[in-house]
Amino acid sequence: MKSCLIVDDSKVIRMVAKKILEDLEFQTVEAADGQQALDACKEVMPDAVLLDWNMPVMSGIEYLRALRVLPGGDAPIVVFCTTENDIEHIQEAIEAGANEYIMKPFDSEIIQAKFTQVGLL
Amino acid sequence: MPSGYFDFIRDFLKEHSGLVVTPDKMYLLETRLNPLARKLGYSSIDEMIGVLQNNPNDPIGIDVSEAMNTHESLFFRDNAPFELFKTTLLPELLKRRADKRKFRVWCAACSSGQEPYSLAMVLDELSGKLGGWRPEIVATDISKSVLQRAANGLYSQFEVQRGLPVQLLVKYFTQKDENWRLNDNIRNMITFREFNLLDDPKVLGTFDIIMCRNVLIYFDIATKSRVLGSISRVLADDGVLFLGSAESTMGLTEEFWPVKAGRGVYKHTNGPASIAEP
Numbered sequence A: 001m002k003s004c005l006i007v008d009d010s011k012v013i014r015m016v017a018k019k020i021l022e023d024l025e026f027q028t029v030e031a032a033d034g035q036q037a038l039d040a041c042k043e044v045m046p047d048a049v050l051l052d053w054n055m056p057v058m059s060g061i062e063y064l065r066a067l068r069v070l071p072g073g074d075a076p077i078v079v080f081c082t083t084e085n086d087i088e089h090i091q092e093a094i095e096a097g098a099n100e101y102i103m104k105p106f107d108s109e110i111i112q113a114k115f116t117q118v119g120l121l
Numbered sequence B: 001m002p003s004g005y006f007d008f009i010r011d012f013l014k015e016h017s018g019l020v021v022t023p024d025k026m027y028l029l030e031t032r033l034n035p036l037a038r039k040l041g042y043s044s045i046d047e048m049i050g051v052l053q054n055n056p057n058d059p060i061g062i063d064v065s066e067a068m069n070t071h072e073s074l075f076f077r078d079n080a081p082f083e084l085f086k087t088t089l090l091p092e093l094l095k096r097r098a099d100k101r102k103f104r105v106w107c108a109a110c111s112s113g114q115e116p117y118s119l120a121m122v123l124d125e126l127s128g129k130l131g132g133w134r135p136e137i138v139a140t141d142i143s144k145s146v147l148q149r150a151a152n153g154l155y156s157q158f159e160v161q162r163g164l165p166v167q168l169l170v171k172y173f174t175q176k177d178e179n180w181r182l183n184d185n186i187r188n189m190i191t192f193r194e195f196n197l198l199d200d201p202k203v204l205g206t207f208d209i210i211m212c213r214n215v216l217i218y219f220d221i222a223t224k225s226r227v228l229g230s231i232s233r234v235l236a237d238d239g240v241l242f243l244g245s246a247e248s249t250m251g252l253t254e255e256f257w258p259v260k261a262g263r264g265v266y267k268h269t270n271g272p273a274s275i276a277e278p
């Protein structure tokens, strides 16, 4: 079973994502901000990360940059999932090492399509 | 719902586009034609169909056919055909067509354009290998309105997230408010044209690759056979045909033979080794 870390400061979004990912047979872990996510990754690297952008304490992009320099931090496949839907943000995310990018609102079809594209499914 | 016009509509659609509507799909008539009738200012489907019954050539027929057909499509649908194109078909074409430095692809039911544009992006990604070559992509559909959308190359946020890798979104699209528009260099690679698959495709010339995906499923057996027959006559001797992932030629024609390279990939039964068989 593959693991996916869900990083979003909204509990509701985490719940929706968790349901979708469990249906896709992922084992899920949750984090409410970038710092929590980073701490989780230092303990166990997940196979995938579903990542919000705007969060208190540490943003998604800051987390991603920090993740990519951790030992083994280049392994997780990181999929942004955010309301930031302009090309500048997308470009910045790709440069920071994101593998895919979902513009909210999302549904299970989009998550499934994107996860398939990056080889997680 | 009165079934009075069911027979008429069924015959009309079959003749016009090949679309088969079985009695169990009758509910579709209502859900799709009611909004159309309202939009065109008729008080009921009956009234709208009455106009068509009096004059089968009334432009309403086009709207009716459009409303009843399924236009769903996505970028890089099923992915495998595009991978095969990249890894095998293109390298083979570059070898086998080296004298003419040209090859032609036909997307035979292109809907809103995601299929031909996916190919165009693949070609552009590989343009380094294509110096001086003139690949031609002809994309056709029976529906004027989807062709119009396709030529515009404007897609919603939802559409660009189905099948399209984000790296290609950033590289080949420009954001227009809530939507995304394909850049001119990609749009200019495609020739869009109205064409009914029930007609003879000889007018389009011959092709090295034909994609006829997810359209035959809507036809009856006789129509499928006929269309496959016509398609085989415009496919190069060593060309390949792609059908949708749930479609096959089994029991429909002897003209095509599946190739091992992938599901839904066919060659001429009596032809030489196809470009999918290096």
Ligand SMILES: C[S@@+](CC[C@H](N)C(=O)[O-])C[C@H]1O[C@@H](n2cnc3c(N)ncnc32)[C@H](O)[C@@H]1O
Binding pocket: B016, B017, B018, B019, B069, B070, B071, B072, B073, B074, B077, B108, B109, B110, B111, B112, B115, B140, B141, B142, B143, B146, B195, B196, B197, B198, B212, B213, B214, B215, B244
């Ligand atoms: C479901 S879409 C398939 C789009 C694309 N090939 C794909 O696989 O994603 C089917 C398309 O076939 C078109 N179509 C239906 N009957 C046709 C006919 N007789 N000739 C040409 N196109 C037809 C419809 O207008 C529609 O756009």
